[in-house]
Amino acid sequence: xxxxxxxxxxxxxxxxxxxxxxxxxxxxxxxxxxxxxxxxxxxxxxxxxxxxxxxxxxxxxxxxxxxxxxxxxxxxxxxxxxxxxxxxxxxxxxxxxxxxxxxxxxxxxxxxxxxxxxxxxxxxxxxxxxxxxxxxxxxxxxxxxxxxxxxxxxxxxxxxxxxxxxxxxxxxxxxxxxxxxxxxxxxxxxxxxxxxxxxxxxxxxxxxxxxxxxxxxxxxxx
Numbered sequence: 001x002x003x004x005x006x007x008x009x010x011x012x013x014x015x016x017x018x019x020x021x022x023x024x025x026x027x028x029x030x031x032x033x034x035x036x037x038x039x040x041x042x043x044x045x046x047x048x049x050x051x052x053x054x055x056x057x058x059x060x061x062x063x064x065x066x067x068x069x070x071x072x073x074x075x076x077x078x079x080x081x082x083x084x085x086x087x088x089x090x091x092x093x094x095x096x097x098x099x100x101x102x103x104x105x106x107x108x109x110x111x112x113x114x115x116x117x118x119x120x121x122x123x124x125x126x127x128x129x130x131x132x133x134x135x136x137x138x139x140x141x142x143x144x145x146x147x148x149x150x151x152x153x154x155x156x157x158x159x160x161x162x163x164x165x166x167x168x169x170x171x172x173x174x175x176x177x178x179x180x181x182x183x184x185x186x187x188x189x190x191x192x193x194x195x196x197x198x199x200x201x202x203x204x205x206x207x208x209x210x211x212x213x214x215x216x217x218x219x220x221x222x
Contacts, residue, residue: 008110016140023133033130043126061123068116073161085109090157138189145196146171154200171195 041049047063048056076082087095088102096102125131150167152159171192178188 013140020133020137027131027133031130031132035125035129039122039126040129041126043123043128061127064119064123068119069161069165076161081105086157088156089153141189141192141196142171142175145192145199148196148199 042060045060046056047053047058047060050060050063076085084095084100085105087098088100088105092102121136124136128135146167147159147164148154149171150159150164152164175188175192178191
C-alpha cells in the first residue's frame with residue numbers, strides 16, 4: 001500500500017470486507033470455541049486475580065488498555081519517531097524533503113495498527129469465548145468516531161492519545177447507557193453516525209465563524 005501510494009482508508013475498507021467475507025464463507029453460521037482457559041481468564045479475569053487481591057475487581061483488559069495507551073502516548077508525543085509521524089501526517093511531501101523516510105514510517109505504523117487490532121481481537125475472543133464471522137461488525141464506525149471526537153485530524157498531522165482515551169470513555173459510557181435503556185442497536189448506530197458527522201462539521205463551522213468574527217472586528221487571521 002505504501003509503495004503503490006493507495007489511499008489508506010480505501011485499502012482498510014477493502015481488506016476488511018475481504019477478510020470478513022472469507023470468514024463468512026469458511027464458517028457460515030458456525031462459531032469456533034473450545035479455547036484454552038488462559039484465554040478466558042485474559043478476557044474475563046480481574047487484576048485482583050493476577051496480584052492475589054480478590055477485592056480488586058478491575059478487569060485485566062483495563063490494565064492492558066492503560067499500558068498500551070501510556071506507551072503510545074510517550075511514543076507519539078515524546079520521541080523523535082512520534083514527531084516524524086506527525087510531520088508525515090501533516091505534510092508528507094515536506095516531510096520527505098526534510099529527510100524523513102515517509103513510506104517506511106507509514107509501513108511500520110500500519111504494522112503497529114494491525115498488531116493492536118490483533119491484541120483487541122484476542123481480548124474480545126477471550127471475553128466472549130468463541131469466534132464468529134460477524135463478531136465486532138460495525139465497530140469500525142465506532143473507532144473512527146472515537147478518533148475524530150478525540151481530536152484526531154482525519155487528514156493526519158494532529159491528535160493526542162489523551163483525547164482519544166477520553167472520547168473512548170465518553171462514547172463507551174454513552175452507548176452503555178443507551179443499552180441499559182433498551183435502545184435498539186440500529187438506533188445506536190444512527191446516533192453514533194450523527195456524532196461522527198457533528199464531530200467533523202462542528203470544528204470547521206466554528207473555524208469559519210471565528211474567521212467571520214475576526215474579519216468584522218478587523219482582527220488579522222491567525
